[in-house]
Amino acid sequence: MKNFNFPKKIVVFIAFIFSTSLGTAGSYDDFFKAVKFDDLRVVQRLLQRGFDPNTVNPDGVPALMLAVRESSLKVAELLAAHPQTMAEVRNDKDESALMLAALKGHLNLVQKLVENDADVNKTGWTPLHYAASGGHVPVIDYLLENSAYIDAESPNGTTPLMMAAMYGSPESVKTLIQAGADPTLKNQLGLSALDFAVRGQRPNAIELMHAGLARWAARTK
Template identity: 75%
Template sequence: MQYIRYIKKYLVFIGFLSSHLYSFAGSYEDFFKAVQFDDVRTVQSLLQRGFDPNTVNPAGMPGLMIAVREPSLKVAQLLASWPKVKTEVRNDKDESVLMLAALKGYLPLVKQLVENNADVNKTGWTPLHYAASGGHVSIVEFLLENSAYIDAESPNGSTPLMMAAMYGSPESVKVLIQAGADLNIKNQLGLTALDFAVRGNRQNAKELIETGLARLAARKAKS
């Protein structure tokens, strides 16, 4: 009899476990499908039922990263604000969610990520590099207001100003210069921000940097 009771309990446990696993599998598929299609209601419902917001897909990518990549901005905003979500996640190129949001110009999402402890000053390429490359002035200003290091150096020593000079907008170059970016820094190839502007054939950026350099020279001459 005791053996039979044991078997019954074991079967009940196996049934419960199977039901739980089946439920998780369904939720897993529903979650990533909802992320892909920016179905914020389904994602919110799953999270409220206890689904882990940091669950990764078969490629090892969490929902927040996928939402920014798609883009699924309503879902991204929800996940970025959700308690216990890991905002400081990276892809295989060492790009953070904040970097991708900054590159694409998603200011509300950038603000939410920073509020939820995303790293403004990660080592290597930074969110400010990416915001400058995209020419997104409002994001450049926001990151600087939140202690982003203006002369952060990439792995090859390039700065946000260099990225703005070659890829960004004249407005982003102007904002960085006015905020005190160093115009004379050289990267590992010996290139300055002015060199980047010339190589990128960015005449407006070139003129802004030349004006900044002239002002620096004039101040130095007076001192």
């Protein structure tokens, strides 16, 4: 067998590249393990070393989205506030990290995402739809304070009030009505928020919708 004698500088360079690749692979695995298990210390250390917060896992899921999905709140808030993080990430259902945080009622995370330019009024289903579905009044209030469109329409014309009436809490229905949501709107199926409340068998929401409709009628005379 022929014996190759590489110059020492080349050997050192190859060893450097090989060790760097191994180190990067280790960091990648450590990062996503820490994201999944909400290990703030490890994620902080890796970010300080220059690890990209927008890295995706083997399934193509960005770290921020994974942290929100796994309810790794400490890591999610760290990533959401990081200046290099692209806050407006979406999954394959066109749901943003802000939408998922709103659905779960994670107000601090919602605030950090909005402060880092997550889209409050994305086209189609919006964070306000999701906050209303979860019945989370503090998140609803915060989104409205940050210019969320109260009567935003989903692709089929469904509004946040409709979602609150069927899935949310009575408090979320009341909050949206008092904030000026239009109770007379109907979606493409011809259903109003009252219809949603009836279909969802939500007595409190039905009562609130009747009261809201009466006030709306009196106001628009």
